[in-house]
Structure formats: C-alpha cells, structure tokens
Amino acid sequence: MKEALPRLLLCAPSSGSGKTTVTCALLQALIRRGLQPVACKSGPDYIDPMFHTQVIGARSRNLDLFFLGEEGARALLRRNGRTGDLAVIEGAMGYYDGIGMGEAASAYRLAMATQTPAVLVVDVRGKALSAAATVAGIITLRRPSGVAGVILNRVSPMLYPRLKDCIERETGVKVYGFLPQKPECAIESRHLGLVTAGEVADLRAKLDKLAELAEAGLDLDGLLELARSAPPLEVPEGENLPVIPDCPRIAVARDEAFCFYYADGLALLEGLGAELVPFSPVKDKNLPDKIGGLYLGGGYPELYAKALSENSSMREAVFQAVQGGMPTVAECGGFLYLQKTLTDPVGTAWPMAGVFAGEGKNTGRLSRFGYVTLTARKSGLLGPAGSAFPAHEFHYWDVEAPGADFWAEKPQDGVTNTKPRQWDCAYHTPTLYAGFPHFHFCAIPQAAERFVRAAAAWRRNHP
Secondary structure, eight states: OEEOOOEEEEEOSSTTSSHHHHHHHHHHHHHHTTOOEEEEEESSOSHHHHHHHHHHSSOOEEEOHHHHHHHHHHHHHHHHHTTSSEEEEEOOSSTTOOSTTSOTTSHHHHHHHHTOOEEEEEEOTTOSHHHHHHHHHHHHHSSSOOEEEEEEESOOTTTHHHHHHHHHHHHOOOEEEEEOOOGGGOOOEETTEEOOGGGSTTHHHHHHHHHHHHHHHBOHHHHHHHHHTSOOEEOOOOOOOOOOTTOOEEEEEOSSSEEEOOHHHHHHHHHTTOEEEEEOTTTOSSOOTTOOEEEEOEEOGGGGHHHHHHOHHHHHHHHHHHHTTOOEEEETHHHHHTSSEEEOTTSOEEEOOOSSOOEEEEOSSOOSOEEEEEEESSOOSSOOTTOEEEEEEOOSEEOSOOBOSEEEEOOOOSSSOOOOOEEEEBEEETTEEEESOBOOGGGOHHHHHHHHHHHHHHHHHOO
C-alpha cells in the first residue's frame, strides 16, 4: 500500500551541529504559517522529542530501525504523519553513524528506508571552502546519499550568501537557508544529552525567537516543495490488535523524575485496551485507585532523590504493589527507584522503594551503553524463556546487582571483526520486569499484550 506523505529528514555530519535547534525553529516557523507539522526522531533518544512536543503541542514519535525494522518504521511514520500536513524527522548523531562503525540503524538508513529527502545541517563556524568539502564528503560516501539540500547553522548573515554560492557551485546541492549564531537561544545539556524541555528557562521565548530567525533565514517555500517531492510512502497493511477485556488501568509514572517513554509504545498499550493513568512518585501520596499494573519508566530520579525519598507513603505504596504481585515494568530510572537507596549528584544516599536491596550510585561514566538484544533466561511477565527483545541502555547510575534473568548482547556492526560484548541483566518474574534496558513496546507487541493481560487478570483477582 502506498500513501502520499510530504516529509523531510534533518541530519548533520556529527552530533552538536544544531539539529535540534534547527528542527525546533523549522517546526515553529511552519506552525506560524498555519501548517500542522508532525515531528519524529531517528533513533532511541527520549529528550529531543520532548522539545518537538513543546513546539508543536503534540507527542513527537521515535522512528528507530533497530527497534522497529524498516517496515515498522514506515508504518509508524505513516500512522503519525497522516495526522498532519507534513512530517519533519530529526536525525541522530552523524548522518551515517549507526551501530558501531557501520550504518545500520543510522539516520541515513532511515532516509533510505522511508525515501525521505534529507537536508544536511552544517555548522559552518570557522569554515569557508571547507564547508563545501564537508557537504561533498557526505554526499559521496554513499550513492545515492539521499541528501537533497543543506541548511547552514551558526553563520553570519553577511557571510551566508558567499558560503551558499560556494557550496552550491562546488557540490551541486541546493542550500535552503541559514540560522545565525544566537547564544541566547542555546539549550543546556547534561549527562544524558539535552536537559528536558520542561527545565529550559524561557523555552517559549527561545522558540519564538528561533521561529523568527527561521522565517528570516530559511527558504521555507523551498523546503515545503522539497517535502512534497517525496515519493508515496510504501507501508505494510496494518495488524489487527486484540482488545483485552475489562479495560485494565495501568499507572504510569509521569513527572519531572520519570519522563522517558516512547509515545507509540504507550499508544500500543492503549490500543490493546489499557487505560493509562499518570501519577507522580514525587508529589502524589498514593497510587491511583483500581489499577492492575504499574509502569515506571526512565528519567532523572537521581536529581529528585530527596523529594522521592521524602514521599514515604508513595514509596511504601509502590513497595506493597510490587511485592503483592501487581504486574510491573520498571525500566532504568524506574529500576533505580525500586532499589533500597539512590545517591544524588552530591553523594547523599536516599531511601527508595526497597523492592531490591541495591544502592544506586553514580559511576561517573556511561554504563553498558547502546543497543542490545536481550534473551530471556527464564519465563516471566514479558515472555517465555528464550524470547529475544531489542532494547537499549543509557545510564550513568548503576547498582552492584543489576539482575541476571536476561542475557544481553551488543549487535555486530558488520564492519569490525570483534567479539560482541555480552553480560547478564534485569529481573524477570511472572509479574515483574525490572532492569536498566528499556524497550519500545511496538518492537515487542507480544510482550505489551502479555503486560496488559496480566494487569487485567490481577485486577479481576483484586477487586
């Protein structure tokens, strides 16, 4: 099945080139024109979609080839893209950067899989002819490269016309405008990348200023024409999901400490019949009423360890729910919350829910970073023994006993001849998944269905 869907992918030669800034500026400028763009993010990143959400006022979506495969990514792009006028996809890392030294799961592969015109965002500070060399290198490394245009970032209005002429003359790639260097529009970062959108001071003012810069410096008409030139998107026929009876209520931790969720994964749980009920482990005194399941996602609990600890009634409620067999998924930050203690950034250890006897501590470095394939050693909430799940780890805080009910293996890049790294991880029982690896439920719909069914069964047995 093919469907028309105007779309663009904004990419860059490397991280730090300003993709998120340019993406947000473009989204805001399109909205000012009266258009309704839909935002997507290549890869597993949680934080960039939060900025997209702040701009467009709707949930941004992740398109991750490792999680979803090419057909799955096209299906989610179609499902979400058809709700707006065009889709704007932000790439991850450098354009060709995928697994290891290869291109698998890269923004480039996503552009190829979805036949989306790519626009290269180039930071040209300190560059002249070398800016053209950067573009030339990107478009010649792979044929076709998929790169159909360039946006220059952090360039003065005075220099821009000359750089534009230089790049178009040397490479034959059209330049669609520029954004100048504006430190007052900068967005801060921390150990997991950018700070979350809710933490940025005067975010709305910054976004409005970025939109003004985009309207003045970007060729919006040209970018819209390029988006509309994308060929019809080829997608598989949709699958019919079972609807679990009884509409089980699943409590989802949603606040400043727990905010890392994939929107399409949550939508899948709802499509299976679950009612998702948000709650705050920081502020609420108890879990929502009449729930049958608990979902503790990732985030920054270490930054709110004192507040989480001082909310003793919630800690006790979560402890009793998990110990009482309520079906629970606790990923990364949620796993840390279930420990005995959690150390904040200054080294103070605060009591947590106490389901596990571990101590969450800052290691000062990324621990077990990147994509993994998990194989269940024992049957449990998400699937039988031997089940394999694509997952991702990204955390600085760790515990001495991260679990051993799954076998994790890093994917091979197909380029380097090295033995894949492997390790034990996570806890898996008939009612609990708890560990640092996090999932995209759309990649494992059978696990999502098991979770919802378990929540419904638990509620029936605990009226």
